Amino acid sequence: MQTNSRLFDDFARLASGALGTAQGVKTEMDNLVQQQIERLMANMDLVPREEFDAVKAMVIGLSETVEEQSKTIAALEKQLKPKAAQRKTAPKTPKKDVEG
Numbered sequence: 001m002q003t004n005s006r007l008f009d010d011f012a013r014l015a016s017g018a019l020g021t022a023q024g025v026k027t028e029m030d031n032l033v034q035q036q037i038e039r040l041m042a043n044m045d046l047v048p049r050e051e052f053d054a055v056k057a058m059v060i061g062l063s064e065t066v067e068e069q070s071k072t073i074a075a076l077e078k079q080l081k082p083k084a085a086q087r088k089t090a091p092k093t094p095k096k097d098v099e100g
Contacts, residue, residue: 047055
């Protein structure tokens with residue numbers, strides 16, 4: 001019986017060591033993959049998130065400004081249309097040549 005117990009203890013130690021080694025290998029692989037991804041991203045010349053968010057906010061602000069200006073232009077055009085219509089319907093007076 002003592003032999004079986006010792007055999008199981010050895011197997012338990014072996015399995016425990018294998019799991020520890022596997023976890024170490026996993027950690028190393030994760031680190032290597034992370035480094036490769038960082039290198040790839042650096043080579044791709046990607047924009048940092050902060051810069052992207054800043055440009056996005058500027059675009060949203062400009063879009064709102066363009067909308068406001070479009071509404072203002074439309075309102076001004078409405079104001080000008082009656083005046084333009086009055087000019088077209090107003091009788092034309094003949095121009096007199098001024099001799100001088």
